[in-house]
Amino acid sequence: MIQAIVFLPLIGALIAGAVALLGAHARNPSGDEMDHAHGHDGHGATHAHAAHDDHGHGDHGHDDHGPVEPPAAGSRTAEIVTTALLLISAALSWMTLVDVGFLHHDARAQLFTWIGSGDLVVNWALRVDTLTAVMLVVVTSVSSLVHLYSIGYMNEDPNRPRFMAYLSLFTFMMLMLVTADNLVQMFFGWEGVGLASYLLIGFWFQKPSANAAAIKAFVVNRVGDFGFLLGIFAIFMMVGSVDFDTIFAAAPGLTGKTIHFFAWNVDALTLICLFLFMGAMGKSAQFLLHTWLPDAMEGPTPVSALIHAATMVTAGVFMVARLSPLFELAPNAQAAVMLVGATTALFAATIGLVQNDIKRIVAYSTCSQLGYMFVAMGAGAYSVGMFHLFTHAFFKALLFLGSGSVIVAMHHEQDIRNMGGLKDKIPFTYITMVIGTLALTGFPLTAGYFSKDAIIESAFVAHNPFALYGFLCTVIAAGLTSFYSWRLIFKTFHGEPHDQKHYEAAHESPYTMLIPLAVLAVGSILAGFPFKELFAGHGIHEFFRESLKMNPKIIEEMHHIPATIAFLPTVMMVVGFFVSWLFYIRKPYLPVELANQHPGLYRFLLNKWYFDELYDFLFVRPAKWLGRFLWKKGDGFIIDGFGPDGVSARVLDVTRNVVRLQTGYLYHYAFAMLIGVAGLITWFIFGLGGQ
Numbered sequence: 001m002i003q004a005i006v007f008l009p010l011i012g013a014l015i016a017g018a019v020a021l022l023g024a025h026a027r028n029p030s031g032d033e034m035d036h037a038h039g040h041d042g043h044g045a046t047h048a049h050a051a052h053d054d055h056g057h058g059d060h061g062h063d064d065h066g067p068v069e070p071p072a073a074g075s076r077t078a079e080i081v082t083t084a085l086l087l088i089s090a091a092l093s094w095m096t097l098v099d100v101g102f103l104h105h106d107a108r109a110q111l112f113t114w115i116g117s118g119d120l121v122v123n124w125a126l127r128v129d130t131l132t133a134v135m136l137v138v139v140t141s142v143s144s145l146v147h148l149y150s151i152g153y154m155n156e157d158p159n160r161p162r163f164m165a166y167l168s169l170f171t172f173m174m175l176m177l178v179t180a181d182n183l184v185q186m187f188f189g190w191e192g193v194g195l196a197s198y199l200l201i202g203f204w205f206q207k208p209s210a211n212a213a214a215i216k217a218f219v220v221n222r223v224g225d226f227g228f229l230l231g232i233f234a235i236f237m238m239v240g241s242v243d244f245d246t247i248f249a250a251a252p253g254l255t256g257k258t259i260h261f262f263a264w265n266v267d268a269l270t271l272i273c274l275f276l277f278m279g280a281m282g283k284s285a286q287f288l289l290h291t292w293l294p295d296a297m298e299g300p301t302p303v304s305a306l307i308h309a310a311t312m313v314t315a316g317v318f319m320v321a322r323l324s325p326l327f328e329l330a331p332n333a334q335a336a337v338m339l340v341g342a343t344t345a346l347f348a349a350t351i352g353l354v355q356n357d358i359k360r361i362v363a364y365s366t367c368s369q370l371g372y373m374f375v376a377m378g379a380g381a382y383s384v385g386m387f388h389l390f391t392h393a394f395f396k397a398l399l400f401l402g403s404g405s406v407i408v409a410m411h412h413e414q415d416i417r418n419m420g421g422l423k424d425k426i427p428f429t430y431i432t433m434v435i436g437t438l439a440l441t442g443f444p445l446t447a448g449y450f451s452k453d454a455i456i457e458s459a460f461v462a463h464n465p466f467a468l469y470g471f472l473c474t475v476i477a478a479g480l481t482s483f484y485s486w487r488l489i490f491k492t493f494h495g496e497p498h499d500q501k502h503y504e505a506a507h508e509s510p511y512t513m514l515i516p517l518a519v520l521a522v523g524s525i526l527a528g529f530p531f532k533e534l535f536a537g538h539g540i541h542e543f544f545r546e547s548l549k550m551n552p553k554i555i556e557e558m559h560h561i562p563a564t565i566a567f568l569p570t571v572m573m574v575v576g577f578f579v580s581w582l583f584y585i586r587k588p589y590l591p592v593e594l595a596n597q598h599p600g601l602y603r604f605l606l607n608k609w610y611f612d613e614l615y616d617f618l619f620v621r622p623a624k625w626l627g628r629f630l631w632k633k634g635d636g637f638i639i640d641g642f643g644p645d646g647v648s649a650r651v652l653d654v655t656r657n658v659v660r661l662q663t664g665y666l667y668h669y670a671f672a673m674l675i676g677v678a679g680l681i682t683w684f685i686f687g688l689g690g691q
Contacts, residue, residue: 001092002109002126005136006175008089009143012082013168019078020161078161079151082168086144089171093136100133101534101543108181115184119240125181127244129547134386135178135318138393141523142310143171145516149401150302152512153408163203167306170196174311178318183232183242186319190228190283193312194221200307201299213298220292224282231275234259238268248325248549255329273326273333277340280316284370287344291611293367297359301404304359309366309396314389317373321382324549328380331464338378338466342459342473345371347609349480353487354595354605357414358403361488365440366396368477375470376455379462380551381558383544384454387535391447394523395439401520402433405513406492409506413499416491423493425506430493432517437489439524441482441573447528452478453569454536454558460565461557478569482576490584 099105107128115122128136147167154160173196177189194217202214236242238257239250251269258265259272280286285293296308307313320327320337327334348367355361369392376385407414409426423430439446442453456478459470497503508514533539540548540555583591595602604610640646 001096002107002128002179005089005092005096005140006126006172006179008085009082009140009168009171009175012085013165013172016078016082016161016165016168019075020159020165023075023161075158075160078164079147082164083144083147083151086140086147086168086171090137090140090144093133093140096128097130097133097137100128101130104545106130106545106547110181120236120242122182122184122242124185126179127181128179130544131318131321131386131547132178134390136175138314138390139171139174139178139311142393142397142520143167143174143306145397145519146302146306146401149305149404149513149516150300152510153302153404154300155510159203163200163300166196166199166203167302170200170307170312174315177315182244183235183247186322187228187232190225190279190315190319193307193315194218194225194283197296197303197307197312200303201296203299203303207298210298213292213295217292217296220289221282224279224289227275227277227282228279231272231279234268234272234275238272244322251325251329267330267332269326269330270332273323273330274336276323276326277320277333277337280319280374281340282316283319284313284316284374285344285367286316286340286371286374287347290344290348290367291608291615294360294363294608297357297363301359301400301407304363305397305400305404308363309400310393313366313370314373314393317370317377317385317389320374320377321386321548324377324382327377328549328551334378334380335465336378337374338459338462338464338470341371341374341376341378342466342470343371344368345375345477346473346480347371349477349484351605351608352484353480354602355484356417358406358416358419358488358492359400359414361416361484362396362399362403365399365481365485368481369396369440371477372452372455372474375459375474378464378470379455379458379467379554380464381455381458381462381536381554382548382550383540383555384451384458384536384558386548387531388448388451388455390531390535391439391451391524391527394520394527395436395446395448398432398436398517398520398524399440401513401517402429402436405429405509405517406433408509408513410499410502411505413502416488418499418502419492419497420495421493421497421503422506425503426508428508428514429517432521433493434489435521435524437485439528441485441576442478442569443573444570445525445529447524447526449570450528450532450536453566456569457558457561457566458554460561461554475568475572479572479576482573483580486577486580487584490580494585495588 100107108125109128110123110125112124113121114124147164150160150163150167154163157163170193173189173192175189176192177186180186180189198214198218201217202210204210232242235247238254238259239247241247241250254269254272257268259268260266261271282289293308293313297304299307327337345368348364348371352361352364352368355364369388373385373388373392376382376388405426406419406422406429409422409429410419413419435446439448442449456471456474459467459474461467462470464470534543536555536558538555540550544550607613
């Protein structure tokens with residue numbers, strides 16, 4: 001069963017990829033130019049979704065797309081095959097969760113030996129325990145719904161098979177990551193999802209902004225991945241294996257051991273866990289390595305829902321949970337996890353307050369919620385962090401896909417300042433978005449209420465140097481989350497329409513887009529209470545067993561906190577809602593006055609704390625300057641100047657002049673001989689005369 005879950009998406013990706021290649025060849029048999037990269041004759045403003053120009057409000061904000069390229073042959077086949085295979089994979093994943101989580105049938109399927117080099121032996125094996133089963137459900141459920149949604153959302157795009165191939169490839173790589181039985185195999189999936197996200201973010205590659213965003217995501221993730229690699233190297237150096245079971249068995253023996261690192265003797269487990277967490281920071285867009293996530297909204301909206309809400313960005317959280325036996329033995333590393341997670345939760349929430357792009361607001365919300373998950377990991381409540389990962393996947397995917405439905409209704413307009421009054425035009429989307437918002441803000445009995453409050457409670461009882469800081473940050477962020485989430489709802493769906501033309505033309509999305517919204521809305525409610533005891537109650541040890549190393553005291557202490565602490569997140573949620581209602585429904589002039597009174601703070605938040613400008617100054621410009629210097633001075637002046645343009649050129653000049661002396665005429669040579677003889681006689685006479 002596990003082989004089918006993992007490899008069905010790969011089969012779908014290969015079929016859709018083959019359809020895409022055949023379609024590209026059919027459109028352009030000569031192969032002179034890249035598949036429609038520069039547009040074709042009579043193609044209006046670039047093609048289809050440039051369509052979608054998810055960020056453009058200019059020419060593409062009108063009703064005419066210009067002539068649209070015909071879709072590639074077999075587009076419908078690619079869509080149906082990939083979606084059907086994902087739905088099968090999702091059904092099998094839910095069966096696996098029941099089999100593993102409740103019937104305790106853990107499994108390990110070894111496929112083959114991948115690497116054998118001295119002491120390094122890496123077997124390619126699929127590991128299925130409860131932690132993996134939870135991730136399988138999240139990945140395949142959301143991915144199958146995103147595939148179905150994409151059939152409607154990408155309907156006008158001529159390159160749908162390529163898009164579906166990328167989606168299925170991403171899903172396969174994510175499944176490889178979560179079923180990994182060793183660190184090298186996990187790193188394969190880790191890099192695979194990085195590659196797939198690069199392809200998906202830059203899917204509309206005729207847009208410079210999409211290319212820039214894809215490169216940014218790739219480069220920033222490489223920074224984190226470098227740390228992950230160092231962590232893998234350090235583990236192999238200390239343990240002699242990359243296999244999880246071997247590492248976990250050897251972990252207690254590493255306590256007290258040191259690694260000589262840059263002239264310091266550093267605690268081995270602390271250093272290893274910090275390196276590994278650096279990888280998690282990059283993939284999960286944590287503070288300092290977060291800059292790629294909001295820019296990744298350049299990709300089509302289904303990409304945002306799949307990658308930047310439910311799956312890839314949670315890979316870092318999953319990795320810390322998988323390696324919980326190491327982190328439990330490294331309290332200093334746990335403190336760093338708590339510090340970074342809490343800072344991210346608050347920092348991203350402050351930026352979300354003033355953003356105007358509907359997808360970027362949800363993106364910063366994702367960033368903030370990932371911070372919550374790491375707070376739980378830092379507290380030692382790994383199952384609670386996984387609980388929020390599980391519930392968050394449903395309501396955040398719902399909010400992203402709901403935003404996509406709004407964007408389609410408004411003819412690809414994304415600025416919420418140009419919306420308003422849409423609840424009457426797209427009521428189904430409105431209802432599902434409200435359900436997602438209630439879950440995100442932690443409204444009682446929704447999924448987010450159980451998981452988010454459990455994280456705040458775990459921070460309160462944690463024995464971590466930054467526990468109080470984590471608790472305060474998450475509580476404040478809960479109020480801010482409520483404010484900006486309702487701000488999005490109020491400005492988009494309530495009030496007077498700001499763009500009358502687009503408002504009149506607005507209509508509900510097709511069923512292929514509405515069905516996933518309905519399913520995710522149900523998940524946003526039902527993913528909480530039925531699973532509460534398994535993830536954050538007394539059933540944890542029986543459910544997760546050996547797949548997680550839990551702090552045994554923390555869950556017990558969470559059930560004995562003061563009532564005021566337990567109700568505090570709900571109070572913050574209500575306060576955030578009330579302030580948002582006051583600002584955007586009751587007295588809509590207040591936000592403008594507030595921004596005018598505090599222009600510095602408003603610009604600071606609007607420009608995302610100026611992190612992009614800071615990184616541009618510290619890293620991008622020096623790198624460009626160094627590159628230009630090495631190009632002009634090193635390569636141009638020194639190497640070319642003294643090489644091809646210097647010594648080599650002078651040798652060529654001399655040889656050209658010498659060649660001219662070799663004319664082949666006898667009288668030239670006789671003349672040269674006479675001059676030589678005359679010169680010799682002259683020297684001889686004057687030389688003797690001088691004596």
